Amino acid sequence: MVVFGDDGLAHRLAAELSGVYGEQVTLVVPAARDGRRRPAAATGRAAALFGRVTGAVGRGTNGGTNGGAGNGAAHGGGANGTPAAGSVRVLEAPEPDDEALAEAGIERAAALALVHDDDETNIHAALRARRLNPRLRLVIRLYNRRLGQYLEELLDQAAPVGDADASTTVLSDADTAAPALVAAAVAGTSKVIEAGGLLLRAAERPAPGPGASAESAGCTLALLSDGDGPELLPGEREARQAVTRGRIVLETVRYPGAVRPTPSRLAAARSLPLGTFFSRRLRWALAVLAAAVLGLAVASWLVVEESSAQHAVYLSLLDLFAINDPAKEESLGRKVLQLLSGLVGLLLLPLLLAAALEGLGTFRSASALRRPPRGLSGHVVLLGLGKIGTRVLTRLRELDIPVVCVERDPQARGVALARSLRVPTVIGDVTEEGVLEAAKIGDSRTLLALTSSDTTNLEAVLYARAVKPDVRVVMRLYEDRFARAVYRTLRDSHPQARTRSRSVSSLAAPAFAGAMVGRTILGAIPVERRVLLIAALETEGHPELQGRPAAEASRPGQWRVLAWEPGGDGRRADAGEPRPVPVWDLPAGHVLGAGDRVVVAATRQGLADLLGRRSRPRTDAR
Known part of the structure; x- marks a missing residue:
């Protein structure tokens, strides 16, 4: 697997492929602009995430090759001291040109992920890679969704006919992370994932309390943290005994269609x-x-x-x-x-x-930004109108949730969207006094701090808590240890308020990794700082599923079968015949057949073990 990029998503994606799926990964990062090699701390940033970097080779801007492992080191291993199955090799290249692709071994690679922050760079590299290796599986990060659809069609046409591995997938980290950020910020709004005709909703519920009956393991996805972190996919006994811990419960809902609320007389009068x-x-x-x-x-x-x-x-x-x-x-x-x-x-x-x-x-002044109106309360204050903030703003407005935006740069990507949607916007630095007051933080319900700076987000949250101690907070934080320390401190100092932290790269990396290994990831459910994956799998070729009763096809803490689709091998869907409706209430004694298709909830490690990728030889990386 080859990954091109140099931000949090590239590092976490390489760590996901290496640590979870056991793949051999080559991470290509941009070289230093002055022609000198990056220091070990710069290219070793990914090594802190990987824990399994076998070596690094750098290529300077002059095109020469610098050998050695100065940019990485061997880390980690098995319990008996043996090397870990996955490995990461770090290269330096000024840009993803033909020379860089060849040096990364693109002709022998099974998949390539282009996750640069610049769409144009990713498009140029994708066209070169498809020419060098027509059978390559491509995963491209693009913010422009319409352009992404056109690019998928173009690159799929250039791939060999009938080759299922030579697929092209265009993803956006902003689109992947936005639903989870909105779900964490809005009370009463749960994470919803579409799974083959089903709508699965993950709802957070408080602890039942002593003497109360708790949900069974069949619908409990996770037990929330009590100091040591959450417990994902607990067993039947653990789920019933944990009556003092909050939980994430899975529910099935039917799609009622898009129903717009009837405007009140006051709203109609204001629209005259x-x-x-x-x-x-x-x-x-x-x-x-x-x-x-x-x-x-x-x-x-x-x-x-x-x-x-x-x-x-x-x-x-x-x-x-x-x-x-x-x-x-x-x-x-x-x-x-x-x-x-x-x-x-x-x-x-x-x-x-x-x-x-x-x-x-x-x-x-029709094109001017609106100011927060008088009497506004119960709204969401959104900090940052970059790529992530723009997608979150769109989803909040689709839900008819009142929003007040705060942005430092008047030329930011989302300012034009806020102007067109007539969303009140305050232009100013959130760290300056009076900016959050102008956004009416004292009357708000939720603060969404989504700037690209962790310290700026934390400073805004601390100031908001000083103004309104019970305000609900959702922060965008990259570093996990820093996020855990912030969460515990805010929880202890403001126990009556809800605090959540999310990493965009952590939310997006599982979807990118699943596309690279050719698996269908339907969605991701964030549980504090961890992620549960909802995936659709064919039972054939998986001994943990095929030929087993439904009650024995799940493994606590690893994966759980949610729904079953008889004969879901995809052939009838290709022929235009309707696909069977998945069965949610799966009988415990039902035996999964070879042609069945199942929807499972799994941890990242559990999904990798279920797919058996660690046990495969390196030549079968596809």
Whole structure:
């Protein structure tokens, strides 16, 4: 397996392939820009994640090859001191050109992952790699989803006909991580994964408490941390005895379709054009003036003898605009009404001018960012409108959740989206005083800190907790040990508030790794800092599944069979025939056949063991 990239996703992906699936991995990182080799700490950043780096070879910007293992070292091994099955080799290359691909062994590789942060770099490298090795499995990281669809079709057409391994998969780490971040931030919204016609929802429930009946292991995916970390896929006995621990429970739901909530009368009134162009004070002033004109018309109708209602309104309007003759020869009441109408006419002129200026200003500021409105509360404060923040903002608005965004750079990727969606946005540095107050953090429900800086996210969270101690917090943190320390400290100092930390690369790496080894990963469920994978597998070729009763086909702590699809070998789907509906309530005594297809929940290690990739020789890496 070959991985090109130099950020957290590339490092975690290489660690996933090596440590979980036992693959031989070559990680190619960009060389230092000044032509010098990177220090050991720079290329050894991945080694801290891998624990199994057998060596590293660097290539400088001049194209020469620097041998040795200066950028990596051998780490880890089995319990008896034997070397670990997976290994990682680190190379340096200025760019993923033909020379770098050849040096990484692309002609002999089974799969290539291009996870640079730049879409153009990944596209150019994918085209070169497909030309050098037409049978290569490609996994490409692209933010542009429409371009990704076109690229998949183009590269699949260039692959050999009928070769299932020569596939192309385009993924986005932002799209993969956004649902989990939104689910962690929004109360009552659970992680939902589509699994072959089923919708699986992972909901967090509090501890049942002593004396209460706990859910069985069949629906309990994980027991939440009590100080030592979560317990994934517990057994029947552990699930029933852990009555003092919260848990993640799996539920099945039916898709009801997209139902938009019916807007209230207040919301409908706010959507009128009058409310869009004119301020509330001006609308009230115009309403009072209209009432005064109506009152003058009624008074004129009562005072002037032999006058109809239409004639009374006409006289009042003439007096209002000062185009009527003076009422010298008429009654005292008619004179008084004419003077009052003239006074009201004087008040009308500045109001009409204000309305014209305000309407013109509304047209000019239509492209400006909205400010948080008065009285806003219970909203989500979103920090950072980069790639991740933009995807999260889109999903929050799809759920009709009120959002206030905070972004330091006015030219950031998501600012244009916030402007088009009319989402209130505050431009400013979140570390400066008054920025979070402008976003009404004191009245908010949740803080989503998704900037690319861990320290900035932590500083914003600490400041928000000082303003509102019970605010729900979801942080984007990369380093696991740092995240654990932050979580425990915030939990101890604010036990009444909910704190969650997520790593985008940790959420996205399992999906990228599953695509590289050619497995169908339906989704990932985050459990604190760990991840549960939902995968679809064929039972044929897996002795742990094939020929076993359903009750014996699961292994506590490793994997669990969730659903069963008879004869799901994919041949009928290719022929256009409908695929059978998966069976959720699987009978315990049912024996899984060779042509069946199952949906399993598994840990990353459990999925690798279930697939038997560690026991395969290196020549069978495909």
